[in-house]
Amino acid sequence: MRWLGKRRAWCSKKWVRLAFLVVALALLLSFPFRASRYWVDVGFYVGLYALLGLGLNVILGEVGLFNLGHAAFWALGAYTTAILNVRFGIPTLALLPVSALVAAGCAWLISFPIIHLRGDYLCIVTIALGEIVRLVLINNPGGLTGGPNGVVGIARPVIAGHVIRTPTDFYFLVWAVVAICALALRQLQRSRLGRAWNYIREDEIAAEAMGVDVRSLKLLAFVLGAAAAGLAGNIFAAKMRMVSPDSFTFIESCLMFSIVLLGGMGSIPGTILGAALVVLFPEIFRPVAQYRLLFFGLALAATMYFRPGGLWPRRRTMEFLMGQVER
Amino acid sequence: MRDEVLLETQGITKRFRGLVAVDKFDLAVRKGTIHSLIGPNGAGKTTVFNVITGIYRPEDGKVVFQGQMLNGLKPHEILARGIARTFQNPRLFKNMTCLENVMAGGHVHGRAGFWASILRLPHQRREERAIQARAEEWLRKLGLWYFRYELARNIPYGCQKLLELARALAAQPTVLLLDEPTCGLNESEKETMMNFIGSLPKEGITVLLVEHNMNVVMGLSDLITVMNYGRKIAEGTPEEVYNNPVVIEAYLGRGEEHAIASG
Numbered sequence: 001m002r003w004l005g006k007r008r009a010w011c012s013k014k015w016v017r018l019a020f021l022v023v024a025l026a027l028l029l030s031f032p033f034r035a036s037r038y039w040v041d042v043g044f045y046v047g048l049y050a051l052l053g054l055g056l057n058v059i060l061g062e063v064g065l066f067n068l069g070h071a072a073f074w075a076l077g078a079y080t081t082a083i084l085n086v087r088f089g090i091p092t093l094a095l096l097p098v099s100a101l102v103a104a105g106c107a108w109l110i111s112f113p114i115i116h117l118r119g120d121y122l123c124i125v126t127i128a129l130g131e132i133v134r135l136v137l138i139n140n141p142g143g144l145t146g147g148p149n150g151v152v153g154i155a156r157p158v159i160a161g162h163v164i165r166t167p168t169d170f171y172f173l174v175w176a177v178v179a180i181c182a183l184a185l186r187q188l189q190r191s192r193l194g195r196a197w198n199y200i201r202e203d204e205i206a207a208e209a210m211g212v213d214v215r216s217l218k219l220l221a222f223v224l225g226a227a228a229a230g231l232a233g234n235i236f237a238a239k240m241r242m243v244s245p246d247s248f249t250f251i252e253s254c255l256m257f258s259i260v261l262l263g264g265m266g267s268i269p270g271t272i273l274g275a276a277l278v279v280l281f282p283e284i285f286r287p288v289a290q291y292r293l294l295f296f297g298l299a300l301a302a303t304m305y306f307r308p309g310g311l312w313p314r315r316r317t318m319e320f321l322m323g324q325v326e327r
Numbered sequence: 328m329r330d331e332v333l334l335e336t337q338g339i340t341k342r343f344r345g346l347v348a349v350d351k352f353d354l355a356v357r358k359g360t361i362h363s364l365i366g367p368n369g370a371g372k373t374t375v376f377n378v379i380t381g382i383y384r385p386e387d388g389k390v391v392f393q394g395q396m397l398n399g400l401k402p403h404e405i406l407a408r409g410i411a412r413t414f415q416n417p418r419l420f421k422n423m424t425c426l427e428n429v430m431a432g433g434h435v436h437g438r439a440g441f442w443a444s445i446l447r448l449p450h451q452r453r454e455e456r457a458i459q460a461r462a463e464e465w466l467r468k469l470g471l472w473y474f475r476y477e478l479a480r481n482i483p484y485g486c487q488k489l490l491e492l493a494r495a496l497a498a499q500p501t502v503l504l505l506d507e508p509t510c511g512l513n514e515s516e517k518e519t520m521m522n523f524i525g526s527l528p529k530e531g532i533t534v535l536l537v538e539h540n541m542n543v544v545m546g547l548s549d550l551i552t553v554m555n556y557g558r559k560i561a562e563g564t565p566e567e568v569y570n571n572p573v574v575i576e577a578y579l580g581r582g583e584e585h586a587i588a589s590g
Binding site: 184187188190191192193194195196198199202203205206207208209210211212213214220316317320321 | 401407424430440494
């Protein structure tokens with residue numbers, strides 16, 4: 001236990017953590033004013049994928065449910081915004097909570113009959129669900145989704161008379177939503193619900209024998225994860241001003257999956273780091289564009305080999321030592 | 328008071344395809360006692376536990392607790408009624424701290440929901456503090472205080488067994504089912520475990536114990552039920568069971584002439 005004492009010395013100090021947070025926040029806030037439009041856009045996508053990652057993290061990271069169809073919920077959020085805005089003229093920003101609710105509701109309906117499946121079985125069903133949603137969108141049911149062309153002409157979001165238009169505007173919009181979601185998730189992690197999620201991930205039978213209502217909590221995780229993806233869908237639709245089925249392919253679900261694995265299951269900073277890596281990777285490896293998927297695969301394999309818990313895992317012992325838990 | 332039957336199985340039968348693991352098994356656990364369930368390997372002891380705690384559904388028979396049927400309830404509902412258990416091989420939440428493991432026992436007594444947790448409302452904070460305080464109390468009682476912030480997978484095996492016991496006790500059960508609590512422990516750990524189990528009835532906890540170690544069983548039990556091939560073959564006080572020829576046969580085989588004839 002001596003090592004615990006040692007680490008506590010520098011890392012548990014409140015001011016170190018505070019300083020770290022302040023620096024991170026300052027960097028995030030000042031970034032758009034120092035970077036080019038292009039890099040601000042990249043920053044936006046990091047935020048967008050961080051939001052998607054945080055949502056999937058609830059399902060995959062906290063509860064350990066293999067969901068390889070998360071793009072479906074993202075698509076549902078995006079199409080909800082697109083259709084309701086273009087057809088009925090509802091303001092895009094007002095559709096932000098609506099998209100989350102629709103995605104969450106659909107997640108509840110979809111996952112209700114499959115929630116008892118374990119491990120790879122659930123994984124395969126979610127892959128199928130992702131594909132079903134995408135194919136339905138392509139097939140243009142009732143002329144609503146516009147088929148392969150998607151829906152175009154989504155209005156820009158307006159906040160108190162300010163039209164969200166530039167990359168910088170969108171950067172702040174997405175990161176504000178990420179911040180709110182991360183805070184909410186942090187509170188949940190510190191509650192009996194968050195712990196119960198982790199009990200399920202660690203040992204489902206023991207969790208149930210200890211009085212955890214496994215089914216309801218798994219459903220809650222799916223609903224919350226989908227809600228976050230719905231928010232991301234709304235922001236994505238607003239940014240692109242159009243949605244099409246091409247954006248929500250299986251590979252997107254895989255990317256979200258690798259964000260959570262790369263960062264560390266159940267770790268909020270890890271997920272954000274994972275999102276940054278997954279978005280930045282193609283940018284950095286642009287000179288060797290042909291091989292970048294190869295490098296990506298290698299990097300993923302290396303991470304899993306050398307750091308199976310992810311790059312920035314949650315350190316539970318530290319959390320207690322730092323007194324983050326109520327005493 | 329002591330004679331009141333708290334937990335009862337009435338003719339429970341559990342089959343796994345052709346194999347009858349538990350066959351019309353009756354068991355009556357009286358309040359405030361330590362009741363042991365013994366039998367050779369594969370006799371169906373753990374299956375009885377799994378049926379009582381709702382992990383398995385019996386094909387036939389009833390489980391009655393405090394006059395209420397438990398059949399068809401899910402494991403978490405059964406725990407909420409006051410039956411907690413441990414497992415033969417500790418099933419801990421390995422990547423969580425020992426404190427968090429024991430706090431699992433408090434989950435069922437918590438009421439804070441989604442919004443209360445996200446907004447950290449005052450009653451949610453109070454509840455969290457209470458859950459943690461109770462968990463810390465059990466860690467102290469079982470001598471695990473030193474490991475409280477350590478991940479469960481990093482602590483010694485003997486402590487893992489104690490931790491699982493602490494987790495079950497933190498759920499404030501009326502009946503505690505212990506599946507081989509001393510299996511794999513060294514002599515001094517066994518001693519600690521035995522003393523602790525022996526003290527439970529005084530705390531108002533009735534114990535149903537599955538155990539292979541005869542010293543433990545004979546030393547602790549008020550009543551022993553012997554199982555073989557899924558059936559009850561004997562029941563009685565430790566002395567009665569110890570001297571019962573049917574029990575000796577189940578454990579050691581038939582007499583000499585048979586051993587010679589077949590071998």
